[in-house]
Structure formats: structure tokens, C-alpha cells
Amino acid sequence: MLELCAAGLRSVPTISALDDRIEAGELLAIVGPNGAGKSTLLGLLSGFRPAETGCVRLDKRPLSDWTPLRLAKRRALVAQRLELGFDWPLRELVALGSEAEAGDVHRALDALDLLPLADRGVLSLSGGERQRAMIARALCQLGSLNANGEDGGLLLLDEPTSALDIGQQQRLMRLLRRLAESRRMAICCVLHDLNLAARFAHRVWLLEQGQRIASGTPSEVLHAAQLERVFNAQLELLQSQHLSTPVLALRS
Numbered sequence: 515m516l517e518l519c520a521a522g523l524r525s526v527p528t529i530s531a532l533d534d535r536i537e538a539g540e541l542l543a544i545v546g547p548n549g550a551g552k553s554t555l556l557g558l559l560s561g562f563r564p565a566e567t568g569c570v571r572l573d574k575r576p577l578s579d580w581t582p583l584r585l586a587k588r589r590a591l592v593a594q595r596l597e598l599g600f601d602w603p604l605r606e607l608v609a610l611g612s613e614a615e616a617g618d619v620h621r622a623l624d625a626l627d628l629l630p631l632a633d634r635g636v637l638s639l640s641g642g643e644r645q646r647a648m649i650a651r652a653l654c655q656l657g658s659l660n661a662n663g664e665d666g667g668l669l670l671l672d673e674p675t676s677a678l679d680i681g682q683q684q685r686l687m688r689l690l691r692r693l694a695e696s697r698r699m700a701i702c703c704v705l706h707d708l709n710l711a712a713r714f715a716h717r718v719w720l721l722e723q724g725q726r727i728a729s730g731t732p733s734e735v736l737h738a739a740q741l742e743r744v745f746n747a748q749l750e751l752l753q754s755q756h757l758s759t760p761v762l763a764l765r766s
């Protein structure tokens with residue numbers, strides 16, 4: 515779905531040239547320390563920051579060739595900072611700028627546990643509710659929940675769990691994994707919680723100073739020695755008989 519051919523940014527903040535593909539059916543996590551360039555990289559993958567070296571192609575066409583309207587139907591970015599602006603009723607915010615019908619909005623609100631809040635003004639929502647509202651809106655934008663036979667588009671999320679309690683974190687990550695697998699979406703998500711990345715992502719990119727220094731399955735990338743160095747943290751890897759990947763814990 516998305517192809518990077520020596521794609522990068524020369525101007526500050528720089529992103530070193532990347533070659534890779536993000537395919538339909540895949541949930542990719544991007545991890546790395548503060549300031550590593552994760553949000554900047556999402557900008558590059560989404561086309562909001564045009565590539566300054568190489569090329570980013572969506573469905574084999576350079577992002578720069580897409581009209582804004584067509585691109586908005588194929589890829590959505592849920593940014594870290596949420597600008598709500600006006601006090602829309604939630605169900606209107608979720609449908610805003612898309613061709614979503616009432617049924618699509620209902621499904622998106624339901625998927626994000628927001629149906630009871632559908633008629634509330636968005637400025638009255640809590641931080642976690644707002645965060646889920648913007649994800650529901652992105653799913654409507656892409657038409658992902660009613661994609662019949664076709665793949666459900668490219669969804670890019672910047673720290674989508676940062677305001678969520680642990681129950682909502684689990685529900686969201688399960689939803690994203692399910693959407694990737696059953697709706698054939700390509701989902702790329704910046705995460706600070708390495709345990710969420712380990713548990714739910716098919717693949718992980720580890721970023722350091724604008725450079726991808728590791729890519730692979732969670733167990734290939736998230737090993738203690740590498741993480742201790744990159745994050746300057748002291749960690750313990752705990753094995754659980756119920757989990758396929760180890761749990762990362764901070765030492766006191």
C-alpha cells in the first residue's frame with residue numbers, strides 16, 4: 515500500500531532515507547525516545563511533510579500526485595494535538611469532511627465506545643473521549659468500517675493511547691489489530707508504551723535521532739540492551755507463561 519523509496523527529510527528535523535513498504539493487513543508501531551522524529555516521520559508517511567529525498571508512494575503513485583480529496587479518502591492522520599475548534603455535537607464532528615452516512619457514524623462511534631456521547635458537544639468531552647472521537651472520525655473519513663472486499667485504507671496515528679486508561683488502551687489496540695487484519699487496513703501508530711507495541715504490533719520500527727535503527731517483529735526489536743541504550747533507562751524483561759512476548763518493566 516505505502517512504499518518508501520529512499521524517502522527522507524534533509525531540513526531540520528531530518529529523517530534519514532528509508533526504504534520499506536507498509537502493507538494492507540499490517541499494524542506497524544513506531545517507537546523511540548522524545549525528539550527522535552516519530553511525529554516528523556508520520557508527517558512524511560502521510561504526505562503532510564513532502565519527501566525531500568526519494569519518494570513516498572501510495573498505491574504505486576507518488577503522494578505528490580494525489581489530489582487532496584482522493585488522498586483524504588485513502589489515508590488519514592490522527593495527530594498528537596487535537597484541534598476541535600467549534601463545539602460540534604460529537605456525531606457531527608465524526609462525520610465532518612467525509613461522505614459518511616448515519617450508519618457509518620454509528621458504527622465508528624460504537625467501535626470507539628462513544629455511542630452514549632453521540633449528542634454531546636465535543637468541547638465537553640474528556641481528554642480520552644476526545645482522543646477516541648478523532649480516531650472514530652478518521653475511520654469515517656476512510657470508510658474503513660464499510661469497506662466491502664477492498665482494503666480499508668492507510669491510518670496513521672500519533673500516540674493514540676496517550677490519554678486512555680488501561681481498559682481503553684487494550685480495547686483500542688485490539689480494535690486496531692482487528693481492523694488491520696479483517697478490514698485489510700495498513701495502520702501505523704507511534705507508541706510510547708513499548709508493552710503495547712510488543713503485544714499488538716506485527717512489526718516495530720525503532721527510531722533514534724531521525725534514523726530508523728531497527729525494524730522487525732516486536733521480539734526482534736524490543737530487546738532490553740538496545741532499549742536501555744536508546745532510552746537511557748534501566749529495564750527488566752519479565753517472562754509470562756500467558757503472554758507470547760516478554761513484559762518490559764522499569765527498575766526502581
Ligand SMILES: Nc1ncnc2c1ncn2[C@@H]1O[C@H](COP(=O)(O)OP(=O)(O)OP(=O)(O)O)[C@@H](O)[C@H]1O
Nearest residue numbers: 526527528546547548549550551552553554555594
Ligand atoms: N520546526 C522545527 N525546527 C527545529 N526543530 C524542530 C522543528 N520541529 C520539530 N523539531 C525538533 O525535531 C525533533 C523531532 O521532533 P518530533 O516531534 O518528530 O519528535 P518525536 O519523536 O515525535 O518526539 P516526542 O516523543 O517527544 O513526541 C525534536 O527534537 C523537535 O524539537
